[in-house]
Amino acid sequence: MKVQDIIFIIFFVLLFLKKDYRLFVLAGIICWLLAIPLFAKWVFFTAERLTWYGTGFVLTGSFLLLLKRNFK
Numbered sequence: 001m002k003v004q005d006i007i008f009i010i011f012f013v014l015l016f017l018k019k020d021y022r023l024f025v026l027a028g029i030i031c032w033l034l035a036i037p038l039f040a041k042w043v044f045f046t047a048e049r050l051t052w053y054g055t056g057f058v059l060t061g062s063f064l065l066l067l068k069r070n071f072k
Contacts (some may be wrong), residue, residue: 004046008053021068024061028054028063 015023031054038047 004015008049012056012060015057019064021061021064024057024064028057028061030054031057 011027015027031050032072035047035054038044038050
């Protein structure tokens, strides 16, 4: 497990404690935007991880939104 994975887990847990789907989606978009210049500089491992993290954030935000709307 690398440092970036640990940072992702900590950030994910902090966002999950807030349970705000907008913050998850925003974090996912920021991860994707940070991955673009890394792909351009051929830093593939970190860029690929950022795309996975971004996808995880967006999917979690989507699930939180679905749960919020279904249980109101």
